Amino acid sequence: MFDTVSTSYPAYFQSNLSRLKGSMSKSLLKVSADRVTAEPQTLTNIRLPIGSLLNLQSLALWFDVTTTGTVVTFPTRYSSSFIKRMSLTMNNQTIQVINDYNLIYNVYADHTNKDYTKGIGGEFLDNSIRWVEGAANAALDSSITGSSTLLAAATHATYKMCINNWVGMFGSASTGIISTDKIGEIVISIEWSPVADVLGGTAESTLVTDFSSCSYNINNIYMSCEALSFSDDSYYNAINTAEDLKIGFNDYVVTKFASTTKTTGINVTTYVSAGSIDHILGTALVSSKQTTRQMMAFGGYGLGATEATVANTFTYHANPIGFTGNTSANTVGQSGDAFFSTQALQRNLQLIESSAFSINNKLLNYGALTPHEIFQNNLCALGYEGIDSSHNGFNRNILSLAHYNKYYAACIQSLELIDKDSFFISGLSSAGSSAAINWVVRFSGASTQELTPVLIFKLSRVLHIGTGRSLFVE
Helix, strand or coil: CCCCCCCCCCHHHCCCCCCCCCCEEEEEEEEEECCCCECCCCEEEEEECCCCEEEEEEEEEEEEEEEECCCCEEECCCHHHHEEEEEEEECCEEEEEEECHHHHHHHHHHHCECCHHHHCCCCCCCCCEEEEECCCCCCCCCCEEEEECCCCCCCCCEEEEEECCCCCHHHHCCCCEEEHHHHCCEEEEEEECCHHHHEEECCCCCCCCCCCCCEEEEEEEEEEEEEEEECCCHHHHHHHHCCEEEEEEEEEEEEECCCEECCCCEEEEEEECCCCEEEEEEEEEECCCCCCCECECCCCCCCCCCCCCCCCHHHHHHCCCCCCCCCCCCCCCCCCCCCCECHHHCECCCCEEEEEEEECCEECCCCCECHHHHHHHHHHHHCCCCCCCCCCECCCCCCCHHHHHHHECCEEEECCCCCCCCCCCCCECCCCCCEEEEEEEEECCCCCCEEEEEEEEEEEEEEEEEHHHCEEEC
C-alpha cells in the first residue's frame, strides 16, 4: 500500500506500523576498569565486552571522588569535568582522541543545560549544596539536612559521580546500537583532570593562598551499559553481510594560542583539514589563574563564613541583586557571582566589543558582530533560535549578557545545515587543502587582563566498518 511513497519523505509521513520479530532480551552489564582507583593526571582504561550489542544511550561511567589536603576543597560542576582527555580505540585502532574534554563538555553543557532534577543521580549539576541523610530510624523517617559547600566550616567529603552524557562518538553516533562483534574490542582510555581544573576552596574567613596540598582520590571506577540480544537473526544477518557499515559521529579539535591581553585583543589563525567542519567556537581562558584557589562563587575569596554572606545557587536566585558586586579587600578581582566553578574552566570574554571569523581571508558575516549579535548567532548555530525549537536552555545561572560574557562566553559560527532528525555530513569541506581560520576579537576599556584564546572545531566524521573488523575513519 505504501510502496509508492518515496523514502525521501520524513518518517512522520508514513502510516504503516512495524513490530519486532521474535523476542528481545536486555541486560545491564557492569564493566570494571583495569584499575579501580586513580589520582589526578593518571590513566584509566576500560574494555567493553566483545560479541555484544551495546546501547550507547545507556553507557554510564561511575566513580567516587574524595577530596584531600589541609585546606578544604570541593568539586566543580559536572562529573565530566574530571576527564581531561579521552581516547577510543577499536580493534587496536585509534578512532577518536578528545583533548581538553572537560573544557569542551563545560562549554556545550552550559549552552544546552538540562533540568537540574535530571542530574541529581550523580551528574553533579549543582555543587553549591551538600545534602546528607540522617541515621536510620526504626520507627520514623530519617532527616535530610543540607549546607552550602562554600562555608568555611565545611569538611572534606566523598562525592558519588556519574557520567551519562558524552562528548564525541558515544554521545552523537548516528546509531545508538553498536556491535562489538563487528567492531572488536572497544577500549576507553581516560586521563583524569589536574587538581586546578576540578577543585576549589571554600569561603575561608581569611584568604587562603596555599592550596599546594589539595588533591583528590578516585575509587570504585566502573561502567554500566545495556546489552541487547534478539531471537530473530535478521538484524545479525544484515550487519554481518554488509561490506561497509557506516557510523556517523561528532569529533572535536581544540587549538590553544599564546596569551594576549584585552587591550591588545585577539587575532589568531589556525589551519584545519577535514571533510566536514560543522562549526567554529571561539572562547578564551584566564591564562594567569590556572592554579587551585577558592571556587568562583559569591562568597568566595574570604568574604565570609555564614549563609548570609555565602550564596548557594538557590539563595542566589532568590535574591540575585543582593548577591552582586562581589568585592572586598580580600577579593582577587571582582569574580564569583553564581558561576560555582573553577577559574581554570571560566570562559572570559568580558567587555567584548566585536567578534569576526574569516576563512581563507573571506569574512563570513557582513562585518564584525556586536555582543548582542554574537548571542543571536550562537542561538542559530546551536539550532534553537525559535521559541519551540528546543527543550533545553542555557545554564540557569546566566542571568544576563554580562554574566554570559564574564563566565560562559563563546562565539559560535555555524558552517552546517542543521537537521535534528537525520545525521547529515553537511559542514564546510576542507579535505585535501587546509582552510585558514582567523578569529579577531576587540574589547572595550583598558583592561590588561591576560587571556589564552581557544578555538574549538566541531567536525562530522564517519567510521567505516568492513569485513574482518577492518576499520577506518574519514
